[in-house]
Amino acid sequence: NAGVTQTPKFQVLKTGQSMTLQCAQDMNHEYMSWYRQDPGMGLRLIHYSVGAGITDQGEVPNGYNVSRSTTEDFPLRLLSAAPSQTSVYFCASSYSSGPYEQYFGPGTRLTVT
Amino acid sequence: DAKTTQPPSMDCAEGRAANLPCNHSTISGNEYVYWYRQIHSQGPQYIIHGLKNNETNEMASLIITEDRKSSTLILPHATLRDTAVYYCIVRVFIQGAQKLVFGQGTRLTINP
Numbered sequence: 001n002a003g004v005t006q007t008p009k010f011q012v013l014k015t016g017q018s019m020t021l022q023c024a025q026d027m028n029h030e031y032m033s034w035y036r037q038d039p040g041m042g043l044r045l046i047h048y049s050v051g052a053g054i055t056d057q058g059e060v061p062n063g064y065n066v067s068r069s070t071t072e073d074f075p076l077r078l079l080s081a082a083p084s085q086t087s088v089y090f091c092a093s094s095y096s097s098g099p100y101e102q103y104f105g106p107g108t109r110l111t112v113t
Numbered sequence: 114d115a116k117t118t119q120p121p122s123m124d125c126a127e128g129r130a131a132n133l134p135c136n137h138s139t140i141s142g143n144e145y146v147y148w149y150r151q152i153h154s155q156g157p158q159y160i161i162h163g164l165k166n167n168e169t170n171e172m173a174s175l176i177i178t179e180d181r182k183s184s185t186l187i188l189p190h191a192t193l194r195d196t197a198v199y200y201c202i203v204r205v206f207i208q209g210a211q212k213l214v215f216g217q218g219t220r221l222t223i224n225p
Contacts, residue, residue, distance in 0.1 A: 004156075031211045033211070033212070035215075041217070042200065042215035042216050042217055042218060043157065043213075043215040044215070045212055045213070045214070048211075048212060058212065059214075088154065090156050090157070092156075092157075092213075094211050096211060099145050099162065099164075100211070101147075101159035101162065102157075102159060102211060102213060103159070104156030104157045104158070105156050106155060106156050107154065107155070107156055109154075
């Protein structure tokens, strides 16, 4: 199993550009989520999904869109990048039928200039 | 979800047991205690979780007090690779919802 994979590892954007951060898992997990981590801070939840076709907002959803068309993939879209979105982004997945552990991807380091 | 309080930093000598405390005085009866760690800039790694009973796995032990208001994560023989930020998280399990709320965690440094 590859686990949770994220691409790209690094990205630099100019203010106003859009892009999609990719996240995929091969463990047949129902639950997937996106977090951001700013320097010296804990992770904050952006959006999450409990299954294909179902998404919901987390703690800091503004400026981000998600969709879940398949169980495996959960892309995060930045509509119009802003410097405040400079952060490290982590994707996570887990089974949802019990209090299971979450598996995290290696992260995408995004810089918006 | 209940709030948690952890010391911001701790040190431990290599080979000794590292005991990381967590206070969760407002925990309710159906909330689980989870521990994750984050090594440098990597994605968080699950360590262990429990509800009422003490738990042990290949990585660590989790000791939960009888009143459930605090817990301790024990790394029995700490190595340099255990240097990381450790997060204690308390949350209710609701089928389908696995949201985790991360605090600041404890930065554990293992010294040679």
